[in-house]
Amino acid sequence: MAAVDLNTHPGHLARRLQQAHHLLWTTMVSEEITSPQFAVLNTLAAEPGLDQRTVGERVGLDRSTIAEVISRLIRRGFLDKDRDPRDGRRFLLRLTDDGLRAHRRLTVRTARMNRIFLAPLSTEEQTLFLDLIRRVADAADELRAPADHLVTPS
Amino acid sequence: MAAVDLNTHPGHLARRLQQAHHLLWTTMVSEEITSPQFAVLNTLAAEPGLDQRTVGERVGLDRSTIAEVISRLIRRGFLDKDRDPRDGRRFLLRLTDDGLRAHRRLTVRTARMNRIFLAPLSTEEQTLFLDLIRRVADAADELRAPADHLVTPS
Protein backbone atom coordinates (compact mmCIF):
# COMPACT_ATOMS: atom_id res chain seq x y z
CA MET A 1 0.00 0.00 0.00
CA ALA A 2 0.87 3.69 -0.14
CA ALA A 3 2.19 2.98 -3.59
CA VAL A 4 2.36 5.53 -6.37
CA ASP A 5 0.98 5.37 -9.93
CA LEU A 6 4.07 5.04 -12.12
CA ASN A 7 2.12 6.44 -15.05
CA THR A 8 2.35 9.89 -13.52
CA HIS A 9 6.15 9.61 -13.32
CA PRO A 10 7.88 11.22 -16.30
CA GLY A 11 11.02 9.15 -15.72
CA HIS A 12 9.14 5.90 -15.94
CA LEU A 13 7.29 7.06 -19.05
CA ALA A 14 10.53 8.25 -20.63
CA ARG A 15 11.97 4.78 -20.19
CA ARG A 16 8.88 3.17 -21.69
CA LEU A 17 9.01 5.59 -24.60
CA GLN A 18 12.58 4.67 -25.34
CA GLN A 19 11.80 0.97 -25.19
CA ALA A 20 8.90 1.46 -27.59
CA HIS A 21 11.22 3.33 -29.91
CA HIS A 22 13.88 0.64 -29.67
CA LEU A 23 11.30 -1.96 -30.65
CA LEU A 24 10.23 -0.04 -33.73
CA TRP A 25 13.82 0.77 -34.67
CA THR A 26 15.02 -2.83 -34.68
CA THR A 27 12.03 -4.05 -36.66
CA MET A 28 11.67 -1.15 -39.11
CA VAL A 29 15.08 0.45 -39.51
CA SER A 30 17.98 -1.88 -38.78
CA GLU A 31 19.04 -4.75 -36.58
CA GLU A 32 22.72 -4.01 -37.19
CA ILE A 33 22.97 -0.29 -36.63
CA THR A 34 21.42 1.21 -33.52
CA SER A 35 19.83 4.60 -33.12
CA PRO A 36 22.82 6.17 -31.30
CA GLN A 37 25.12 4.74 -33.96
CA PHE A 38 22.97 6.35 -36.64
CA ALA A 39 23.18 9.64 -34.76
CA VAL A 40 26.97 9.43 -34.97
CA LEU A 41 26.93 8.63 -38.70
CA ASN A 42 24.52 11.50 -39.22
CA THR A 43 26.71 13.96 -37.38
CA LEU A 44 29.80 12.95 -39.35
CA ALA A 45 27.87 13.12 -42.62
CA ALA A 46 27.18 16.76 -41.85
CA GLU A 47 30.60 17.60 -40.42
CA PRO A 48 33.39 15.25 -41.51
CA GLY A 49 36.63 15.38 -39.57
CA LEU A 50 35.19 16.10 -36.13
CA ASP A 51 37.00 14.70 -33.13
CA GLN A 52 35.50 12.13 -30.79
CA ARG A 53 34.59 14.48 -27.97
CA THR A 54 32.76 16.89 -30.25
CA VAL A 55 30.77 14.10 -31.86
CA GLY A 56 29.78 12.98 -28.39
CA GLU A 57 28.66 16.48 -27.55
CA ARG A 58 26.56 16.71 -30.73
CA VAL A 59 24.71 13.46 -30.10
CA GLY A 60 24.59 13.80 -26.31
CA LEU A 61 26.96 11.08 -25.15
CA ASP A 62 29.81 11.25 -22.65
CA ARG A 63 33.44 10.45 -23.48
CA SER A 64 33.29 6.81 -22.40
CA THR A 65 30.10 5.93 -24.22
CA ILE A 66 31.00 7.70 -27.44
CA ALA A 67 34.33 5.85 -27.45
CA GLU A 68 32.54 2.51 -27.40
CA VAL A 69 30.01 3.46 -30.04
CA ILE A 70 32.75 4.73 -32.32
CA SER A 71 34.93 1.67 -31.84
CA ARG A 72 32.01 -0.52 -32.90
CA LEU A 73 31.41 1.61 -36.00
CA ILE A 74 35.11 1.39 -36.88
CA ARG A 75 35.14 -2.37 -36.37
CA ARG A 76 32.33 -2.64 -38.89
CA GLY A 77 34.09 -0.41 -41.37
CA PHE A 78 31.73 2.58 -41.31
CA LEU A 79 34.27 5.02 -39.89
CA ASP A 80 37.95 5.92 -40.14
CA LYS A 81 39.92 7.38 -37.27
CA ASP A 82 43.17 9.28 -37.77
CA ARG A 83 45.35 11.11 -35.30
CA ASP A 84 45.09 14.88 -35.72
CA PRO A 85 48.51 15.98 -37.02
CA ARG A 86 47.98 19.38 -35.37
CA ASP A 87 46.96 18.02 -31.94
CA GLY A 88 48.23 14.62 -30.87
CA ARG A 89 45.46 14.13 -28.31
CA ARG A 90 42.68 14.15 -30.85
CA PHE A 91 41.44 11.59 -33.32
CA LEU A 92 39.69 12.88 -36.44
CA LEU A 93 36.73 10.87 -37.65
CA ARG A 94 35.16 10.54 -41.07
CA LEU A 95 32.75 8.21 -42.80
CA THR A 96 34.00 5.50 -45.15
CA ASP A 97 32.10 4.90 -48.41
CA ASP A 98 30.30 2.10 -46.62
CA GLY A 99 29.39 4.46 -43.81
CA LEU A 100 28.06 7.00 -46.25
CA ARG A 101 25.95 4.39 -47.99
CA ALA A 102 24.61 3.08 -44.67
CA HIS A 103 23.71 6.60 -43.61
CA ARG A 104 21.80 7.26 -46.81
CA ARG A 105 19.93 4.00 -46.60
CA LEU A 106 18.99 4.45 -42.95
CA THR A 107 17.92 8.07 -43.39
CA VAL A 108 15.03 6.95 -45.57
CA ARG A 109 13.94 4.17 -43.25
CA THR A 110 14.25 6.35 -40.18
CA ALA A 111 11.88 8.91 -41.64
CA ARG A 112 9.34 6.18 -42.33
CA MET A 113 9.72 4.80 -38.83
CA ASN A 114 9.29 8.20 -37.22
CA ARG A 115 6.03 8.70 -39.08
CA ILE A 116 4.65 5.44 -37.73
CA PHE A 117 6.01 6.03 -34.25
CA LEU A 118 4.20 9.36 -34.03
CA ALA A 119 1.10 8.20 -35.91
CA PRO A 120 -1.08 8.04 -32.75
CA LEU A 121 -0.78 11.84 -32.47
CA SER A 122 -2.29 14.49 -34.73
CA THR A 123 0.08 16.71 -36.69
CA GLU A 124 -0.20 19.56 -34.19
CA GLU A 125 0.28 17.16 -31.30
CA GLN A 126 3.42 15.77 -32.92
CA THR A 127 5.07 19.18 -33.13
CA LEU A 128 3.99 19.95 -29.59
CA PHE A 129 5.25 16.59 -28.37
CA LEU A 130 8.76 17.10 -29.73
CA ASP A 131 8.79 20.62 -28.39
CA LEU A 132 7.76 19.59 -24.88
CA ILE A 133 10.38 16.84 -24.68
CA ARG A 134 13.06 19.19 -25.91
CA ARG A 135 12.15 21.84 -23.35
CA VAL A 136 12.21 19.40 -20.43
CA ALA A 137 15.47 17.76 -21.53
CA ASP A 138 17.18 21.11 -22.18
CA ALA A 139 16.11 22.51 -18.83
CA ALA A 140 17.58 19.52 -16.97
CA ASP A 141 20.82 19.89 -18.92
CA GLU A 142 21.04 23.49 -17.76
CA LEU A 143 21.06 22.28 -14.17
CA ARG A 144 24.26 20.40 -14.88
CA ALA A 145 26.02 23.11 -16.86
CA PRO A 146 25.02 26.62 -15.77
CA ALA A 147 23.90 28.63 -18.79
CA ASP A 148 27.06 30.53 -19.69
CA HIS A 149 25.82 31.03 -23.23
CA LEU A 150 22.90 33.14 -22.01
CA VAL A 151 24.27 35.25 -19.20
CA THR A 152 28.00 35.56 -19.20
CA PRO A 153 28.93 36.74 -15.70
CA SER A 154 30.23 40.33 -15.83
CA MET B 1 25.83 16.78 -46.10
CA ALA B 2 22.29 15.52 -46.54
CA ALA B 3 22.20 15.12 -42.79
CA VAL B 4 19.06 15.21 -40.72
CA ASP B 5 18.22 17.38 -37.68
CA LEU B 6 18.22 14.94 -34.78
CA ASN B 7 15.99 17.30 -32.83
CA THR B 8 13.07 16.25 -34.98
CA HIS B 9 13.68 12.59 -34.15
CA PRO B 10 11.51 11.36 -31.28
CA GLY B 11 13.89 8.49 -30.54
CA HIS B 12 16.83 10.81 -30.08
CA LEU B 13 14.78 13.13 -27.89
CA ALA B 14 13.49 10.19 -25.84
CA ARG B 15 17.05 9.17 -25.12
CA ARG B 16 17.99 12.70 -24.13
CA LEU B 17 14.94 12.92 -21.90
CA GLN B 18 15.91 9.75 -20.08
CA GLN B 19 19.47 10.98 -19.62
CA ALA B 20 18.16 14.23 -18.18
CA HIS B 21 15.94 12.27 -15.83
CA HIS B 22 18.81 10.02 -14.78
CA LEU B 23 20.87 13.08 -13.93
CA LEU B 24 18.15 14.55 -11.72
CA TRP B 25 17.42 11.19 -10.12
CA THR B 26 20.97 10.51 -9.00
CA THR B 27 21.43 14.01 -7.62
CA MET B 28 18.00 14.52 -6.05
CA VAL B 29 16.60 11.10 -5.18
CA SER B 30 19.26 8.46 -4.62
CA GLU B 31 22.67 7.33 -5.79
CA GLU B 32 22.09 3.83 -4.44
CA ILE B 33 18.66 2.95 -5.74
CA THR B 34 17.89 3.54 -9.41
CA SER B 35 14.59 4.52 -10.93
CA PRO B 36 13.77 1.03 -12.27
CA GLN B 37 14.65 -0.40 -8.85
CA PHE B 38 12.24 2.04 -7.24
CA ALA B 39 9.57 0.97 -9.71
CA VAL B 40 10.01 -2.62 -8.52
CA LEU B 41 9.85 -1.64 -4.84
CA ASN B 42 6.75 0.42 -5.59
CA THR B 43 5.01 -2.44 -7.34
CA LEU B 44 5.72 -4.85 -4.48
CA ALA B 45 4.59 -2.28 -1.92
CA ALA B 46 1.20 -2.27 -3.66
CA GLU B 47 1.03 -6.01 -4.34
CA PRO B 48 3.25 -8.12 -2.10
CA GLY B 49 3.85 -11.70 -3.15
CA LEU B 50 3.93 -11.18 -6.90
CA ASP B 51 6.17 -13.43 -8.96
CA GLN B 52 9.12 -12.16 -10.97
CA ARG B 53 7.50 -12.23 -14.38
CA THR B 54 4.47 -10.26 -13.24
CA VAL B 55 6.60 -7.62 -11.58
CA GLY B 56 8.49 -7.30 -14.84
CA GLU B 57 5.23 -6.87 -16.69
CA ARG B 58 4.05 -4.17 -14.28
CA VAL B 59 7.20 -2.07 -14.58
CA GLY B 60 7.82 -2.85 -18.25
CA LEU B 61 10.92 -5.01 -18.14
CA ASP B 62 11.62 -8.34 -19.83
CA ARG B 63 12.46 -11.55 -17.95
CA SER B 64 16.22 -11.16 -18.18
CA THR B 65 16.38 -7.57 -17.07
CA ILE B 66 13.92 -7.93 -14.22
CA ALA B 67 15.96 -10.90 -12.95
CA GLU B 68 19.07 -8.74 -12.66
CA VAL B 69 17.28 -5.82 -11.04
CA ILE B 70 15.68 -8.14 -8.50
CA SER B 71 18.93 -9.94 -7.70
CA ARG B 72 20.54 -6.58 -6.93
CA LEU B 73 17.65 -5.61 -4.65
CA ILE B 74 17.92 -8.94 -2.84
CA ARG B 75 21.69 -8.57 -2.47
CA ARG B 76 21.06 -5.26 -0.74
CA GLY B 77 18.42 -6.71 1.54
CA PHE B 78 15.37 -4.85 0.20
CA LEU B 79 13.58 -7.96 -1.07
CA ASP B 80 12.93 -11.58 -0.13
CA LYS B 81 12.41 -14.31 -2.69
CA ASP B 82 10.69 -17.60 -1.84
CA ARG B 83 9.71 -20.49 -4.01
CA ASP B 84 5.94 -20.64 -4.57
CA PRO B 85 4.77 -23.80 -2.72
CA ARG B 86 1.89 -24.12 -5.18
CA ASP B 87 4.00 -23.71 -8.34
CA GLY B 88 7.64 -24.72 -8.31
CA ARG B 89 8.50 -22.57 -11.30
CA ARG B 90 7.68 -19.32 -9.59
CA PHE B 91 9.45 -17.22 -6.97
CA LEU B 92 7.29 -15.01 -4.78
CA LEU B 93 8.69 -11.61 -3.92
CA ARG B 94 8.02 -9.31 -0.99
CA LEU B 95 9.65 -6.27 0.56
CA THR B 96 11.76 -6.57 3.70
CA ASP B 97 11.36 -3.95 6.43
CA ASP B 98 14.39 -2.22 4.95
CA GLY B 99 12.75 -2.31 1.55
CA LEU B 100 9.58 -0.80 2.92
CA ARG B 101 11.50 1.99 4.64
CA ALA B 102 13.50 2.70 1.48
CA HIS B 103 10.31 2.85 -0.56
CA ARG B 104 8.71 5.34 1.83
CA ARG B 105 11.77 7.55 1.91
CA LEU B 106 12.18 7.57 -1.87
CA THR B 107 8.50 8.21 -2.54
CA VAL B 108 8.81 11.65 -0.97
CA ARG B 109 11.99 12.53 -2.78
CA THR B 110 10.67 11.26 -6.09
CA ALA B 111 7.65 13.53 -5.89
CA ARG B 112 9.92 16.50 -5.24
CA MET B 113 12.16 15.54 -8.14
CA ASN B 114 9.25 15.13 -10.55
CA ARG B 115 8.06 18.64 -9.73
CA ILE B 116 11.44 20.09 -10.60
CA PHE B 117 11.85 17.92 -13.68
CA LEU B 118 8.54 19.17 -15.08
CA ALA B 119 8.94 22.74 -13.85
CA PRO B 120 9.74 24.16 -17.33
CA LEU B 121 6.17 23.28 -18.36
CA SER B 122 2.92 24.88 -17.22
CA THR B 123 0.45 22.74 -15.27
CA GLU B 124 -1.69 22.03 -18.33
CA GLU B 125 1.38 21.26 -20.40
CA GLN B 126 2.56 18.78 -17.77
CA THR B 127 -0.64 16.76 -17.93
CA LEU B 128 -0.58 16.92 -21.71
CA PHE B 129 3.08 15.88 -21.78
CA LEU B 130 2.52 12.74 -19.72
CA ASP B 131 -0.55 11.93 -21.77
CA LEU B 132 1.25 12.27 -25.11
CA ILE B 133 4.16 10.07 -24.02
CA ARG B 134 1.78 7.43 -22.73
CA ARG B 135 -0.19 7.37 -25.97
CA VAL B 136 2.90 7.00 -28.14
CA ALA B 137 4.45 4.32 -25.90
CA ASP B 138 1.20 2.36 -25.61
CA ALA B 139 0.62 2.44 -29.35
CA ALA B 140 4.07 1.01 -30.05
CA ASP B 141 3.47 -1.73 -27.48
CA GLU B 142 0.32 -2.71 -29.34
CA LEU B 143 2.41 -3.37 -32.45
CA ARG B 144 4.32 -6.02 -30.53
CA ALA B 145 1.34 -7.66 -28.82
CA PRO B 146 -1.80 -7.42 -30.95
CA ALA B 147 -4.64 -5.98 -28.90
CA ASP B 148 -6.42 -9.10 -27.67
CA HIS B 149 -7.96 -7.16 -24.83
CA LEU B 150 -9.91 -4.98 -27.25
CA VAL B 151 -10.94 -7.24 -30.08
CA THR B 152 -10.88 -10.90 -29.25
CA PRO B 153 -10.89 -12.74 -32.59
CA SER B 154 -14.25 -14.46 -33.13
Place this chain on the structure above:
DNA sequence: CCGAGACAGTCAGTGTACTGACTACTTGCG
Protein backbone atom coordinates in the same frame (compact mmCIF):
# COMPACT_ATOMS: atom_id res chain seq x y z
C1' DC C 1 -0.86 -41.65 -15.75
C1' DC C 2 2.22 -40.07 -19.05
C1' DG C 3 4.06 -37.24 -22.46
C1' DA C 4 3.74 -32.71 -25.35
C1' DG C 5 3.42 -28.08 -25.09
C1' DA C 6 3.35 -24.06 -22.27
C1' DC C 7 5.56 -21.37 -18.91
C1' DA C 8 9.12 -19.27 -15.10
C1' DG C 9 13.59 -18.48 -14.55
C1' DT C 10 18.69 -18.61 -15.87
C1' DC C 11 22.63 -17.78 -18.81
C1' DA C 12 25.52 -15.92 -22.61
C1' DG C 13 26.12 -12.35 -25.76
C1' DT C 14 25.67 -7.49 -27.34
C1' DG C 15 24.94 -2.62 -26.75
C1' DT C 16 23.96 1.70 -24.41
C1' DA C 17 25.15 4.92 -20.39
C1' DC C 18 27.38 6.83 -16.33
C1' DT C 19 31.33 7.76 -12.79
C1' DG C 20 35.98 8.04 -11.40
C1' DA C 21 40.82 7.06 -11.98
C1' DC C 22 44.47 7.15 -15.21
C1' DT C 23 47.73 8.33 -19.45
C1' DA C 24 49.40 11.20 -22.90
C1' DC C 25 49.60 15.37 -25.17
C1' DT C 26 49.23 20.61 -25.45
C1' DT C 27 49.32 25.25 -24.00
C1' DG C 28 50.20 29.22 -21.60
C1' DC C 29 52.61 31.62 -18.03
C1' DG C 30 56.48 32.73 -15.36
Place this chain on the structure above:
DNA sequence: CGCAAGTAGTCAGTACACTGACTGTCTCGG
Protein backbone atom coordinates in the same frame (compact mmCIF):
# COMPACT_ATOMS: atom_id res chain seq x y z
C1' DC D 1 62.53 27.28 -22.00
C1' DG D 2 59.99 24.40 -18.59
C1' DC D 3 56.50 23.07 -15.83
C1' DA D 4 51.49 23.33 -14.17
C1' DA D 5 46.99 23.21 -15.63
C1' DG D 6 43.91 21.72 -18.82
C1' DT D 7 42.20 18.51 -22.29
C1' DA D 8 41.32 13.97 -25.36
C1' DG D 9 41.04 9.48 -24.91
C1' DT D 10 41.26 4.92 -22.31
C1' DC D 11 40.00 1.67 -18.75
C1' DA D 12 37.50 -0.53 -14.86
C1' DG D 13 33.34 -0.91 -12.56
C1' DT D 14 28.23 -0.74 -12.27
C1' DA D 15 23.55 -0.84 -14.10
C1' DC D 16 19.89 -1.21 -17.56
C1' DA D 17 17.88 -3.59 -21.69
C1' DC D 18 17.17 -6.89 -25.35
C1' DT D 19 17.52 -11.56 -27.95
C1' DG D 20 17.98 -16.40 -28.17
C1' DA D 21 19.15 -20.77 -26.20
C1' DC D 22 18.56 -23.66 -22.28
C1' DT D 23 16.60 -26.00 -17.70
C1' DG D 24 13.20 -27.21 -14.75
C1' DT D 25 8.24 -27.35 -13.60
C1' DC D 26 3.47 -27.67 -14.57
C1' DT D 27 -0.93 -28.91 -17.03
C1' DC D 28 -3.95 -30.91 -19.98
C1' DG D 29 -5.36 -34.33 -23.34
C1' DG D 30 -5.23 -39.02 -24.71
